[in-house]
Amino acid sequence: MAGMLDTDLFLAWTEGAARAVRLHRDRLTGLDAAIGDADHGTNLDRGFTEVGKALTEWPPTSPAQVLVSAGTTLIRRVGGASGPLYGSLFRQLGKSLDTPVTLAGFAAAFESGVQAVERLGKAAQGDKTMIDALAPAARALTQAVQEGADEHKAFERAARAAEEGAKATIPLRARKGRASYLGERSIGHEDPGAASAALIMAALAEAAA
Amino acid sequence: MAGMLDTDLFLAWTEGAARAVRLHRDRLTGLDAAIGDADHGTNLDRGFTEVGKALTEWPPTSPAQVLVSAGTTLIRRVGGASGPLYGSLFRQLGKSLDTPVTLAGFAAAFESGVQAVERLGKAAQGDKTMIDALAPAARALTQAVQEGADEHKAFERAARAAEEGAKATIPLRARKGRASYLGERSIGHEDPGAASAALIMAALAEAAA
Amino acid sequence: MKKLINTAESVVEDALNGLAAAHPSLRVRDRVVYRAEGPRPGKVGLVSGGGSGHEPLHAAFVGPGMLDAACPGEIFTSPVPDQIIDATRAADGGAGVLHIVKNYTGDVLNFEMAAELCDDVPVASVLVDDDVAVQDSLYTAGRRGTGATLFVEKIAGALAEEGAPLEEVARVAREVDDHSRSFGVALTSCVTPAAGKPTFDLPEDQVELGIGIHGEPGRSRAPMAPARELAALAMEAIHGDLPLRDDLLVMVNGMGGTPLIELYVVFAEVEAFVRGKGARVVRSLVGNYVTSLDMQGFSITVCRLNGELTRLWDAPVETPGLRWGR
Amino acid sequence: MKKLINTAESVVEDALNGLAAAHPSLRVRDRVVYRAEGPRPGKVGLVSGGGSGHEPLHAAFVGPGMLDAACPGEIFTSPVPDQIIDATRAADGGAGVLHIVKNYTGDVLNFEMAAELCDDVPVASVLVDDDVAVQDSLYTAGRRGTGATLFVEKIAGALAEEGAPLEEVARVAREVDDHSRSFGVALTSCVTPAAGKPTFDLPEDQVELGIGIHGEPGRSRAPMAPARELAALAMEAIHGDLPLRDDLLVMVNGMGGTPLIELYVVFAEVEAFVRGKGARVVRSLVGNYVTSLDMQGFSITVCRLNGELTRLWDAPVETPGLRWGR
Ligand SMILES: Nc1ncnc2c1ncn2[C@@H]1O[C@H](COP(=O)(O)OP(=O)(O)O)[C@@H](O)[C@H]1O
């Protein structure tokens, strides 16, 4: 049914995210080596691999279950800063979904997920964190819905906004997370969490394609 | 007086040995790095520098005093295997000299010094140690005396024998000292102690030149 | 880069097996390290944890006089809430539990989540943030917790052992943190098993100033210099933030790859520096205590002592990594 | 290579100043490290020494239950007789002195000379030669003394503390040496301050087998392998020489540049290997104890215990480098 987002779509999203993170693991770790502690790729790869296992072991029966389970698994298995942050994103997103899931409902839930990340990490856009990819993605999604876009288009636009947001972290000076310790030296490097957020949003667009 | 070996000659010898060891310090340490623990050049440089200081502080009045003092200083300041061994060489050499020192007397005393090293280190020629340079030097010296050579010639021949002896350690497998732990792997490298012995004998020839 | 491991994935697990096998006084289960004899009824429990790769911190500081449990995360990755919850429950002897948390976003978030989720145990939390290399905390995640973590664990552990209540143990832990400052210098980066290559490149003639303990780059670079100058540089940074006076506890800590003989060279300079400021080193530690895998370099941590802190520092401790005065 | 030193010439002196400043229990004079309180009348004195660069061995093992004095030579260079004579005189409490000498030509010669020159003190000498990597001792300087030196110093130190006479202390020291075997593996060479570059080059995919503790090359090379295989290789060499059975004391020793987490990974493998042979690890040490500056790698030392040796191992020891059971 067009406009309806079902369990399989979200399963495809988490699987796609796992594949993307695996494929880009060394690049993410490399970005983290430049301004952090060289573990972001390993962290997310471990996390999304565990998400895949959990979703196979306890097959979810609703989109909300997929996302809450993914978030819980990320919190339980990743550690570091990104574990609680991505975990909260997915959990809050899942918890905010009404059944059946409409595109507009998803966009609102996604906004709520991103806000949860902002609350937890006390970061705002421009602090050179994953927020710099997630917040523009949320806005793009909401706007696409308002403009009547279908899910393919809407997710595409969100993914593009995330990607642009990630690249836009390069000239920024980090003010949150480990990269903030570098002061001026954090300038000129892409934030690893923003980069992984862009990958995850691209996986959503691909899952709906 | 031709044929007479005086205090100045032996002072010149120790000074020349100190210069040679300083000049070749890194080469000696490099040889020791290959089959030992990379300290032979530093050890002897420290030792002969201290010899120079001791001989300046307590000016010797006889050849025997120069050599005994040099030997004692080497024992007191070098440590490692080469300290006691070179120290005993010089001490025994000094103690075995009659006054005035004739070339024949020196040759006999030098033999006795080398024997002291052999006794102490329980090494024989062919074990890939300083003995491989010192023993041939002693023999060459004695033979030169028997053949009526003057000190220039005699010391030249001793120096040449030491040099050849040192080079001849290259194909040998070490059986004494630290290099012996390498077994077959010690083959193909010049023994650092033999190399330093050749330098010291060359310094004697130069002092008499 | 060569590593003494089986696989990059199993290194924490394998090392914990080794830790358990080596120390009968410890018990290891589900990535938590406990005292084998369990919590002492009525004693406040001490729990700490953080990424692995900092050994002996924290796991080897579990034992009488120090921690009750430690939660080692993956290499340089904060532990997950499950570990912290397990550790907190097991460390509780009925008097509540103190979480000793190094101030990193990851550690803070995971410990907070854990504390929220085990609301059946009274939990107090102390943030360790001693690293003076992190300036203008308005524009950063705030000062990092580094070497002072050991001081906090030791001193709060001693007070807990005396039977003090949770708020008192938390109070002294915060006091130690308030009184402590650190600064670190790296001669080389470190190599994580997963990355297999140095986290950053450092030329032969440069040092990295103001490093943390995750192998992350520091604030700036400076030309390599003699030990005396590097020590003075670190001490000036500390002294500028917390003027050195009276009685000090000083740790010269190796980052993991620096020989002990060099740490003693640094300690001699630090001690002379302190004397030069009219203060005194009355207690000290020299060695590898809060490490960054195989990084070469050192950190200096200074704590201004008072009567109570000195008494608690001297109190008996019996852990694999720190042991005296039983 | 960067080193935390002032100058290559002053490193031993500077480090000894740091050692003295850090440990009020030690006194350092003329390159000899003593117990500050002096010899105990009637107790056999224990003196050891060797090249520097092996810290904590030997200087940090001076104290109750272990050494009375240590003579640190230059880096990797045996001490000179003067130091050993001073140490011997100062360690004598009237019951004579035991020299604990690692079997290297330099150590042997310098200790022999010293013993000869202080014939007013009854001196016994024990040669430590535990390194099974040195084979066919007819064609070598004989087996090197490596990790077992720590065992000898600890156990003989405990017996001396009990008031045993010189010949008894020497007897137990020889017994420990007889019961002990070691094998070392290097992942990298080390860099001496004087040379400033690695003593040998070791490709990224190779390890050096059967290394000693002077950064000298070993007997052979092998491809780099997982910790499990490297541990098995070392343990097979030991087992082939002294079959593992009954109760064992095992040390997994870091060469100075290896992170503790990796040593625990190795220890887990060693413990499993020992179990596989039907023997038991009943006592253990994991850490950097007998090092080669910044070398990466490990050595394993195994000692077959009996009742007496176990009791003496467990006896109190209170030194900067080893401390328990007071
Ligand atoms: N306070 C924060 N708010 C939002 N995102 C953050 C915050 N702190 C860190 N991050 C994100 O987390 C990423 C790092 O994740 P990771 O490397 O897995 O954890 P750690 O920093 O603990 O090693 C950063 O690149 C950044 O995007």
Ligand SMILES: Nc1ncnc2c1ncn2[C@@H]1O[C@H](COP(=O)(O)OP(=O)(O)O)[C@@H](O)[C@H]1O
């Ligand atoms: N038993 C021995 N007899 C004679 N010479 C020896 C003996 N052992 C070692 N040497 C010599 O000593 C040299 C090494 O000296 P050095 O490097 O200063 O001492 P160390 O081996 O203690 O580091 C060797 O190259 C060898 O020539």
Ligand SMILES: [Mg+2]
């Ligand atoms: Mg990271």
Ligand SMILES: [Mg+2]
């Ligand atoms: Mg040598």
Ligand SMILES: [Mg+2]
């Ligand atoms: Mg991390």
Ligand SMILES: [Mg+2]
């Ligand atoms: Mg040497």
